[in-house]
Structures are given as C-alpha cells and as structure tokens.
Amino acid sequence: MGGGSGGGLSSYDIKRLEEQAKRKLSEAKGDASRHVFISFNHEDLDEVNLLRGQAKNDKVDLQFDDHSVKEPFDSANADYIKRQIRDKIDRCSVTVVYLSDKAASSKWVNWEIEESIKRGKGVIGVYKGDKSPTNVPPAFQQNGCKSVKWEHAALMKAIEDASTKR
Template sequence: MKRVFISFRNEDRNKVNGLRLLAANPDFAIEFYDESVRTAINSANATYIRTKIKEKISRTSVTVCMTSELTHTSQWVDWELEESLAKGNGIIFMGFKDGPANIRLPELGRRLDMKWWLWDYRHLATLIGQ
C-alpha cells in the first residue's frame, strides 16, 4: 500500500475531502496522510505543528500537492514540499477538477520546473505508482 501525504491550502479542505475518498475505493491501494494548518507558520504553535506534520511526511513515499489558484501563497505548503523533497518523497502537483486551466505552482515546483496535471484520479493513481 502506498502512503501519500496531501499538501494543500486550508481553504481547499472541502475539495480535498473528495480525494480522500480514493482510499476507500478497493481499486486503489492508497493511504492518505495530511494536516490542514490554519496557524501562521511563525506562530507559537508552529513548532508543534511542524513536528506533527514531519511525523506524517516521514511515513509516506509520495506527496501530492493539490493545487488551486492561491496554493502558491501558502507558507505551510512551501514548507511541506521542502520537507517532502528532503525526505526523498516523489512530488506530484494536481489541480482540482473545477480549477483554472493555468495555475502558478508553489515555489518548489517553479524552482524545479515541475509539471502539474488537471484532476484525473486514474492518472493520479498512475503517477503515485500504486
């Protein structure tokens, strides 16, 4: 079973809930880990939150960044992606099915000139390699 960390802006939480349903589908051997963060990255709670997120990332081999128009503005998403890269996770950028046809990737994706895909759960499963 593939363990996947989901990185996303808290404002996209409801859209991400649909992605989590794939874990219940018997055709997909996927287990999701994620943490929706509403706390500022430099707040007093940030150290505790980072510790918890790092624990979740450490149990995964792939990070899926669910990308909307404003995902690139999230310091937490940037941090999660950097942690995922440092851990050696594969990183996948996938837009939401109702998202724009053109988005700005978070800083890591732009820096590494990574690709992103519009929502397609079958393609996502292939990219995850499950």
C-alpha cells in the first residue's frame, strides 16, 4: 500500500528551508558576515554599486551578503514587484537604506523600510558626507531608525547592532 499522496514540500518550500538552515549554521559558527538588503532610489545606483564593491574587496573589513534587487524589475505590476522584494527582504536580517534626497522622496524606499520593519528586520541608514541628512524617508524617521556615515567600521557595527536588536 505504498503511495504518493502528494503531501511533499514544494521546491519553493525546500529552498526556503535550506536558506534558513544555512543562516542558522552560519550564525552558530559566529560568521562575521551579515545578510543585508540595500534599499535605495534607482538613480543612486552608481553610488550603491560602490558600496557593494567595497564589501566584496578582500582588503577591507566590510563584510555583508547583499540580497538586494540588482536590476529594476521589468514589470508595471506593483503586486509582482512587491512579492519579489519581500522575498529578498525575508532572506536578510538587516535593511541598509542608502540615504539621499532621491531616496527621501521615493515611495518604494519608504515601502521597503515599512516592509522590513513589519517583517522584524533591523533598519539602518548610511550616508555619504560629513553630516547626517535632514531629509529622510518618512518611515525611516517615524520608526526612529539610526544612520551612520559611510565608513567601514561604523557601518559594520551598525549592521551588527541592528541584526542583534531586532
């Protein structure tokens, strides 16, 4: 009386379980790398790519695994885009918001911050220059998110703090 009643897991469920297991094993080993989602306005892509590049450089002490959307989704369907972004956020422990005037007025950046907080993720901001921007996305300000200067040690400490305090 064998039988395959079809009660198995879908490939999507298996992939999610695998990701969770890898994350737990990584945390148990004391892995210094963190999984982050970078939220930014697409017009800031060149600067965000510099940040990504620095994290991949073996000669600097900045380590994180970027699960952000690398290319804009080619769809006018907002629900589809939101599902894809939620999946990326779910893989991370921290959302890093690249703070700029463009990001401050971006509905998508604001939504990504709200979604990250709803999903229990730590949220921090990073900015270039010497002083913290006064113009930030509404959700960033409303939730009392902290920002740090784009400097390796400060960013890594903020990512670690946001990951453990979520």
